[in-house]
Amino acid sequence: MDLVETPSAGRDAVSLPRPFLKWFAEKGWAPRAHQLELLARAQAGENMLLIAPTGAGKTLAGFLPSLTDLTSRGKIPPGSAFIGIHTLYISPLKALAVDIERNLMKPVSEMGLPVTIENRTGDTPQAKRQRQKLTPPDILLTTPEQVALLLANKEAERFFKDLKYVVLDELHSLVTSKRGHLLSLGLARIRRHAPQMQTIGLSATVADPMDLQRWLVPQGEHPSPPAGLVHVQGGAAPDITILDTDKRIPWSGHVSTYAIPEVYEEIRRHKTTLIFVNTRFQAELLFQELWTINEDNLPIALHHGSLDAGQRRRVEAAMAANKLRAVVATSTLDLGLDWGDVDLVVHVGAPKGASRLAQRIGRSNHRMDEPSKAILVPANRFEVMECQAALDANYLGAQDTPPVGEGALDVLAQHILGMACAEPFDPLELYEEITSASPYAELSWEMFERAVDFVATGGYALRSYERYAKIRKTQEGRWRVSNPQIAQQYRLNLGTIVEATELNVRLVKRNAKGTLGRGGLSLGKVEEYFLEQLVQGDTFLFAGKVLRFEGIRENECLVSNAFTMDPKIPAYAGGKFPLTTYLADQVRGMLADPKRWQSLPDQVREWLEIQQDRSMLPSKDELLIETFPRGKRFFMIAYCFEGRLAHQTLGMLLTRRMERLGARPLGFVATDYSLAVWALNDIGGMIDDGRISLTDLFDEDMLGDDLEAWLDESYMLKRTFRNCAVISGLIERRHPGKEKTGRQVTVSTDLIYDVLRSHEPDHILLDATRRDAASGLLDIGRLGDMLARIKGHITHRDLDHVSPLAVPIMLEIGRESVPGEAQDAVLQEAAEELIAEALS
């Protein structure tokens, strides 16, 4: 590593303490310009944001201000008065906090610095946590949840009062989630205990750095100047290609099985390959397919969030020790763990977002001066365009990280209770503190009061729970917790990650008598809703095996080896990303501009040319609607390119309207690119003779009453409500292993939702749910933007038969079950069988 000479290094004239200079010299290294600049400006009292690509020495840069300060402070003599922590490091991943401890201890011990470093996560033993409160380390490495726990404690002030730096790692990924909201509130409280505290944010490239710069400093009525920015441009441009294949690229689907032999060849040609996919199902399938042709018995492993933690740790360790040739992984590997000598990243399926692609490619080749190497494997023809768009974006340095967003109300409620657990709070003071956190800068006093009321008694108009209040106002006007159990309850339920109820999957054997054995290997976790669909004997793919479902015993799902290669239930779709707005925009641009087709593979280009000929391709801001008959049905395809979630919402609303207009729609299916609706009546004809006006059909007013009416029945909103109910503390979390047996375990949030919606539709928790839904599962915000954009730009083509562009979505029909309100139709069908039986 060479000394990087830049003007700024000289200008700031920062001098490192002697041990540091000696250490760099011994290693033959020199501090980089951005490390020195960050140090100098932090020493001058600035809050800082460092944006740098992987491999730029971000971690060391983030800790240099602390390490140099602690070095000049020197060792604390025994018997000194209590000193609180000096530096708090917060990362989104437990594993990262542990990893950093290892990486940081190395230089610290080599330099012989008088610095103590410890981590504190959910896994830290109780005794060690207690000791950390009595004799805190200089540097504490931890997660947002642990910060919230420490702050909800009477000793919080003592613990944090000497704090000088808070280092926030992977800030770009933290700030956009509810964890980020909780953390921002925590920082606001820390600032009160330690006004001298400075923040140092470390981030990958983001669309709008100013959002983060503001996030790092107090906002509200008197906002501080935004944090200073040090922006390290990427090193060598990555070498990314789209897999060059002679095989036919499929029209639809998500699994890229056509390319398995070619991917395998690449694995053989490289030292270590990381294979990223978008869903757990893709990971499972790809892993299985690779092993089917793994004639050389290359060590290829699987890594995704549902696997048993022990199994994941083993894969990670083998990876770090360079014992693996390939790992098939989902987003669990997205964040900055150290991954040994990866020399190739293969991305199977389109990356769905340009920033995600950049982040994942950064995993290969940790030395930033050498180019990273990556191959994209599109799963279908639309994905070819998407990959090309993402590829263009990466070269252009375009970014599509989501915006920071408004602070969630359920998180606010959780925080308010936490603050009451710490010490009785004055509402005005707390309001001021909360609005100094950037996600809550716009929070109104009225909403704050509603949140406090919610925490106290549930915030119901019918004020019947006053005598059971969790927090009460004292005579001095401060709010305090009613009893110590409340604080205990808070600690058990804290956090913003609400997992779907999951059951442990255990592999058991059938004995000679055909009964199931006890014990057996734990394979990981599967969501309960998936298991509810299975009957004994069904086979499915999990943990790289085809498993036979045997049943559920207590809190475990029992499976046996299926001895088949062909699972019956294929879909286990965990964590699918929707296409980002930015990439969608790029794909639309590419469709509209035949000049750009030159970069696409021949077969994809020809496909577009035929479409041009048979129907048309829409211009960038145009919405193309095609209608055509097929079988006994009439189809309507809308090419919206707004992502699956927004299309699903649109499908629900459109079918309602078409029903009213007499088109008799039967169902719809949504992909990332388009929406297909099918009906009994001739939709095309109805559009032509004016019975259906496309302008009216796609009018923004569908987001009014139609949306309201649909939400009443939507199971998606109930799922969102469940999360809000848990995070806000309305209902308690289910703690694995601690559930009581039987059905009295918990009360169904679906039922609570129904009751609340019937009797108090304006309740704060329903407000919170609607806000979440608008941006999350239903993507209503994005749908609204689209409807505004296409106004007056809808083009209709009535065709005799299916167009080339429609083929991919037509192939999806039947693969996905038709969502909607046909539930009673299923019951009807079953009941009619009984009637038929009775009549026969």
Next chain:
Amino acid sequence: MPFAPWKDRRLMHRLGLAARTATLTGREAGSEETVVHGVAAVCDPLGALYLPDAGVLVVSDLHLEKGAAFARRGMMLPPYDTIATLNILAAVIARYDPRTVISLGDNFHDRKGSAHLPDDLRSLIGAMARGRDWIWINGNHDPDGTTDLPGTSVDELLYGGLVFRHEPSLTVGKGEVAGHLHPSATVRRREKYVRRPCFATDGLRLLMPAFGVLAGGLDLNHKAMHGLFDRQALVAHLLGHDRIYSVRYANLLG
């Protein structure tokens, strides 16, 4: 059926159904007839069982004041469950105008429930009970009977050739109408699953669905149901959106 304006659709479906159909009877109300141990019975889509010969209306597992019971323990569930459950009960009583109402246990969610019941709700029950007999069967949630409410509390009752108790007996099931287990059934057709509360009967015994709006369900396949029914003869009468759907146990999963 009268047109329901969309604001009404905000109501949970049983509440909306109750409001729309309280004046309807028989097939029009979406009910299904069955026979328990030789006694004719009507399964009502609002979740009640009517025995026309004896003029008895049976409901089970009202779990009144469940919200308040949770609030006492620090979970502030909406305080509207009792009024919602009572409104549905009022509708079904209006439909049949029964001589006797039997509430089959777990009438209140906890022992404190009936004593702490707000006065306006108490008088609602009073109005419903006027001019008829009201039997509170004691349940495991409320074994001590009720406080300051009309009617009689008993552990079990023999009446009209049937025995009414809260928990189904493992030994003698003939002619038993019981609750406690909150039966629900899952129907599967073409890879679609629908789960609904149900009446479950094999002709000898009948299990009632839970009537309370915050009471969940337990699948007929759960081990707690084992041994209660002759599965060959078992039929689930599922509570659909506006009628009962009757499906044989063997045909539930298609």
